[in-house]
Amino acid sequence: MKFSYSNLTTDFNTLVAGKVYNQSGLIIPILETGTLYTFSNERRTETDYFSTRLIPELTWFFSSKFGLYLTLGGIEYSILDWKSNNSQWDINFNPSHWILGIQFIL
Numbered sequence: 001m002k003f004s005y006s007n008l009t010t011d012f013n014t015l016v017a018g019k020v021y022n023q024s025g026l027i028i029p030i031l032e033t034g035t036l037y038t039f040s041n042e043r044r045t046e047t048d049y050f051s052t053r054l055i056p057e058l059t060w061f062f063s064s065k066f067g068l069y070l071t072l073g074g075i076e077y078s079i080l081d082w083k084s085n086n087s088q089w090d091i092n093f094n095p096s097h098w099i100l101g102i103q104f105i106l
Helices: none
Strands: 002-019 036-054 057-061 066-072 074-081 086-092 098-104
Touching: none
Parallel strands: none
Antiparallel strands: 002 036, 036 074, 057 066, 066 098, 074 086
16 A cells, blocks of 8 residues: 655646627727737645555565566545545556566665
């Protein structure tokens, strides 16, 4: 079983610009009031992220110090927002998510 916790910080800027068209589809002259518009938004969010995983792993030691391991996907439960209980389950045993590695004992 594996537990993870992190604090995610996201900064984003949005800029929207546009031009108003009249109903005939022709562009309204730029000098008319209210034909062009822009607005922007800057925001920063901080989110706590927690997850726990149950990962099946096969391990084979071919000597007293070295071995091979294979993880076979797994089952994960994660919480992105504690206040609204925004959470999800992920069950994935697809071979594209398998991991093969080397283990050693110090």
